[in-house]
Amino acid sequence: MTVSSIKKSIDQEMQNLTPTELAKYIVQESRRLAELEASGEEVTEDDKKLEGVYNKYVLNRDIYDYAAFWRAMHDEERKYWGEYFLEHVFPALIREQALIGLVMLEMVKRSRLLVCQKKSNQSEELKLINERISGLLPRYRNLGCDIKFITLTELWDRYGLKKPDLNIEREAQLIEDYVEEYLIEC
Numbered sequence: 480m481t482v483s484s485i486k487k488s489i490d491q492e493m494q495n496l497t498p499t500e501l502a503k504y505i506v507q508e509s510r511r512l513a514e515l516e517a518s519g520e521e522v523t524e525d526d527k528k529l530e531g532v533y534n535k536y537v538l539n540r541d542i543y544d545y546a547a548f549w550r551a552m553h554d555e556e557r558k559y560w561g562e563y564f565l566e567h568v569f570p571a572l573i574r575e576q577a578l579i580g581l582v583m584l585e586m587v588k589r590s591r592l593l594v595c596q597k598k599s600n601q602s603e604e605l606k607l608i609n610e611r612i613s614g615l616l617p618r619y620r621n622l623g624c625d626i627k628f629i630t631l632t633e634l635w636d637r638y639g640l641k642k643p644d645l646n647i648e649r650e651a652q653l654i655e656d657y658v659e660e661y662l663i664e665c
Contacts, residue, residue, distance in 0.1 A: 493532070493535075493536050494536060496536070497547075498537075498540070498544045498545075498547035498548035498550075498551055499547065499548075499551040501536055501537055501548055501551075502548050502549075502551030502552040502554075502555055503551070503555055504532075505529065505532065505533060505537075505552070506552065506555040506556065506559070508529050508532075509529065510559075512525050512526060512529065558638060561634055561637065561638050562638050562640065564634075565629075565634060565635065565638065565640055566640070569626075569629055569643075572622055572625060572626055572629075573626060573645075573647065575622060576619060576622035576623060576626065576647075576651065577647075579615050579618060579619045579622070580619060580651065580654040582615060583612050583615050583616065583619065583654065583658050584654065584657070584658070586608045586611060586612050587612070587657070587658060587661045589608060590604075590605050590608045590609075590661070593605060593608075609662065612658060612661070612662060613662065616655070616658060616659075616662075619651075619654075619655065619658075620655065623648070623651050623655070626645070626647070627648060630642065630643065630645055
């Protein structure tokens, strides 16, 4: 088999791809090139080749295939970013809420320690701790609401991902109640 026959074979295969298959190919190649470029590699030539694929195999199609291609591009991007959100951003929200909860508990512990020590300048430090906790509590609550909302959405089923078995709502409520009681006391 010669190089020209291989090129003709590849060209024929590319022409036979459906608009959906072309969209999937272009999205995957775009991501691959983006990762290479982010790692510092030069991808100008590859970008030009991918643009050539688009010009040759997408732009030459009829309007119906062209529309189907862009619908498929939209679906591929939506699927990618939906999965990315559920697999990366969502766990980060859980970690952030947990961290804020720990910080608030540590502040409550610090304030109780100050009260026990009965230092002369404790009122200013207690006031500062109360202000910080009061500033963190709304963020903690909002994250809890966001996490609950996300766990109840249909996104997990839409993208074929296993819904997390989160039983953090009770623990989050305990922290919130404890911190609120502390704020009421002070």
